[in-house]
Amino acid sequence: xxxxxxxxxxxxxxxxxxxxxxxxxxxxxxxxxxxxxxxxxxxxxxxxxxxxxxxxxxxxxxxxxxxxxxxxxxxxxxxxxxxxxxxxxxxxxxxxxxxxxxxxxxxxxxxxxxxxxxxxxxxxxxxxxxxxxxxxxxxxxxxxxxxxxxxxxxxxxxxxxxxxxxxxxxxxxxxxxxxxxxxxxxxxxxxxxxxxxxxxxxxxxxxxxxxxxxxxxxxxxxxxxxxxxxxxxxxxxxxxxxxxxxxxxxxxxxxxxxxxxxxxxxxxxxxxxxxxxxxxxxxxxxxxxxxxxxxxxxxxxxxxxxxxxxxxxxxxxxxxxxxxxxxxxxxxxxxxxxxx
Amino acid sequence: xxxxxxxxxxxxxxxxxxxxxxxxxxxxxxxxxxxxxxxxxxxxxxxxxxxxxxxxxxxxxxxxxxxxxxxxxxxxxxxxxxxxxxxxxxxxxxxxxxxxxxxxxxxxxxxxxxxxxxxxxxxxxxxxxxxxxxxxxxxxxxxxxxxxxxxxxxxxxxxxxxxxxxxxxxxxxxxxxxxxxxxxxxxxxxxxxxxxxxxxxxxxxxxxxxxxxxxxxxxxxxxxxxxxxxxxxxxxxxxxxxxxxxxxxxxxxxxxxxxxxxxxxxxxxxxxxxxxxxxxxxxxxxxxxxxxxxxxxxxxxxxxxxxxxxxxxxxxxxxxxxxxxxxx
Numbered sequence: 001x002x003x004x005x006x007x008x009x010x011x012x013x014x015x016x017x018x019x020x021x022x023x024x025x026x027x028x029x030x031x032x033x034x035x036x037x038x039x040x041x042x043x044x045x046x047x048x049x050x051x052x053x054x055x056x057x058x059x060x061x062x063x064x065x066x067x068x069x070x071x072x073x074x075x076x077x078x079x080x081x082x083x084x085x086x087x088x089x090x091x092x093x094x095x096x097x098x099x100x101x102x103x104x105x106x107x108x109x110x111x112x113x114x115x116x117x118x119x120x121x122x123x124x125x126x127x128x129x130x131x132x133x134x135x136x137x138x139x140x141x142x143x144x145x146x147x148x149x150x151x152x153x154x155x156x157x158x159x160x161x162x163x164x165x166x167x168x169x170x171x172x173x174x175x176x177x178x179x180x181x182x183x184x185x186x187x188x189x190x191x192x193x194x195x196x197x198x199x200x201x202x203x204x205x206x207x208x209x210x211x212x213x214x215x216x217x218x219x220x221x222x223x224x225x226x227x228x229x230x231x232x233x234x235x236x237x238x239x240x241x242x243x244x245x246x247x248x249x250x251x252x253x254x255x256x257x258x259x260x261x262x263x264x265x266x267x268x269x270x271x272x273x274x275x276x277x278x279x280x281x282x283x284x285x286x287x288x289x290x291x292x293x294x295x296x297x298x299x300x301x302x303x304x305x306x307x308x309x310x311x312x313x314x315x316x317x318x319x320x321x322x323x324x325x326x327x328x329x330x331x332x333x334x335x336x337x338x339x340x
Numbered sequence: 341x342x343x344x345x346x347x348x349x350x351x352x353x354x355x356x357x358x359x360x361x362x363x364x365x366x367x368x369x370x371x372x373x374x375x376x377x378x379x380x381x382x383x384x385x386x387x388x389x390x391x392x393x394x395x396x397x398x399x400x401x402x403x404x405x406x407x408x409x410x411x412x413x414x415x416x417x418x419x420x421x422x423x424x425x426x427x428x429x430x431x432x433x434x435x436x437x438x439x440x441x442x443x444x445x446x447x448x449x450x451x452x453x454x455x456x457x458x459x460x461x462x463x464x465x466x467x468x469x470x471x472x473x474x475x476x477x478x479x480x481x482x483x484x485x486x487x488x489x490x491x492x493x494x495x496x497x498x499x500x501x502x503x504x505x506x507x508x509x510x511x512x513x514x515x516x517x518x519x520x521x522x523x524x525x526x527x528x529x530x531x532x533x534x535x536x537x538x539x540x541x542x543x544x545x546x547x548x549x550x551x552x553x554x555x556x557x558x559x560x561x562x563x564x565x566x567x568x569x570x571x572x573x574x575x576x577x578x579x580x581x582x583x584x585x586x587x588x589x590x591x592x593x594x595x596x597x598x599x600x601x602x603x604x605x606x607x608x609x610x611x612x613x614x615x616x617x618x619x620x621x622x623x624x625x626x627x628x629x630x631x632x633x634x635x636x637x638x639x640x641x642x643x644x645x646x647x648x649x650x651x652x653x654x655x656x657x658x659x660x661x662x663x664x665x666x667x668x
Binding site: 244258261 | 615
């Protein structure tokens with residue numbers, strides 16, 4: 001299967017002023033992140049607030065400029081294209097945001113909101129041709145066609161999110177980045193939108209980069225998962241492996257933190273100590289070591305690299321796993337996990 | 341022993357487009373030491389009912405009716421001075437957004453001390469010591485230094501700990517927690533839930549937990565109240581509600597939440613959907629408010645509002661078909 005999106009050694013540092021006299025420092029929002037998304041596949045990036053998952057999405061979209069790294073869309077390099085040239089690439093790369101209230105222009109009718117990308121990309125010759133496509137898109141997201149003439153404020157949160165999805169689908173993209181696209185919705189509506197994403201993917205063969213903090217939703221709809229902590233991917237693998245046999249202590253703690261909707265469930269919870277350290281001054285060595293129950297001397301000194309554990313591509317960045325993995329990865333390291 | 345008794349509580353906001361019935365004929369009881377979860381989606385009236393009970397709404401803009409009794413004492417007729425003596429003393433409050441609930445220009449230590457001095461006579465120094473004691477209790481590292489910091493210097497999880505410290509400093513018999521962990525990351529949420537559980541044991545406080553997160557409910561609650569469009573549609577023990585939900589809305593909610601472990605069970609990729617959206621609370625409904633979204637709705641549902649039916653000694657449901665479902 002070919003990759004729609006490939007990201008190598010992506011870094012995004014933000015300059016910040018620290019202290020009273022403006023000592024300059026850098027926030028390492030994304031630090032050496034590599035992954036790929038295959039056609040028709042969903043890759044989810046999960047992690048807590050501040051882990052850099054949204055910055056990854058924004059960098060791929062070129063809403064923020066990457067500090068370093070390479071991004072390829074359908075084999076075309078994205079990060080070096082002059083910003084004017086991005087227009088052509090954005091046809092293939094669309095986004096759905098978290099907040100359906102602020103991501104739609106309140107003064108445009110639903111028809112105009114969805115027609116805008118069609119017009120921008122020259123995807124219709126006449127008004128009626130565009131209207132037909134808009135009607136078609138409304139069908140796809142299960143909204144009534146008479147929604148066209150109405151304004152965003154007339155719709156509920158879930159319906160607005162459908163409008164946002166229709167707009168993203170309009171230019172027939174290969175991949176949609178969903179940045180917390182269902183997080184702001186109520187439980188009953190969330191299920192509708194999750195099901196819609198699943199249906200659309202099957203119908204259209206879309207690839208999705210699903211950025212979310214909600215692991216139960218992610219497990220439900222994803223194919224593969226990347227877990228981020230303080231700007232780095234600490235574990236990546238297919239859904240079954242990550243959720244049934246997580247390798248990284250952080251993934252394990254994250255999964256055990258999720259409350260289970262069953263009062264009789266036996267809880268074997270690992271409550272993490274403390275909180276996420278500042279990304280301005282991340283801990284030396286392994287960034288998770290300050291909260292890790294298994295940390296030992298080496299963790300403070302040496303940063304663990306992602307190493308491949310299985311042939312299916314399960315990778316973990318943890319010293320505990322290196323010895324186990326060393327044998328089967330020797331001489332077989334993929335370009336994905338090589339430092340630049 | 342019944343600590344809080346709420347009977348036929350209604351909260352109505354008159355608007356230019358008609359009366360908005362945020363809470364409609366709500367009755368429930370909270371016993372000493374018990375944790376009751378009020379569950380619902382946005383607009384279900386769960387937060388407004390808590391605000392009404394504590395008389396925190398601007399009453400020039402809404403009408404409260406019904407009865408709210410705290411240990412036999414009527415709260416709806418109490419004056420503001422009496423309410424102030426109750427809030428923070430007999431009843432502690434925790435809100436979702438600790439950043440807006442804390443004063444940004446006062447150190448957290450002083451804010452906690454202030455809460456203590458409002459209700460008990462003690463010197464500033466004693467109150468400050470008590471504040472540090474509380475900060476230690478809620479697990480804030482280096483409490484003596486943290487007490488001198490301002491809210492913006494603390495992380496979200498720490499701020500929520502400060503809120504809990506403030507709510508518990510007078511050892512309230514009832515704690516009302518409105519979405520206490522919604523704004524927090526899961527690992528921090530786990531810490532805060534752990535903390536609430538251990539403090540509940542230590543202080544013996546009853547808790548009203550308002551949330552939309554069924555996972556949090558399952559972990560914390562003894563009893564569960566499900567609200568929809570301002571009304572209680574189901575109430576029962578947590579075990580009963582999760583194992584044998586009777587109301588179609590409750591069933592829908594439980595099915596709409598994906599559970600961890602779904603990939604192992606090889607379940608197909610669809611969640612239960614509740615079609616449509618929550619109704620506009622300004623539009624008065626004749627029948628059951630859930631009928632337009634209910635797959636089992638019949639004519640009677642659109643014509644008459646179902647009353648609460650007791651299907652078991654510890655289980656109430658507002659559905660015309662509740663008893664039939666029991667038989668089925």
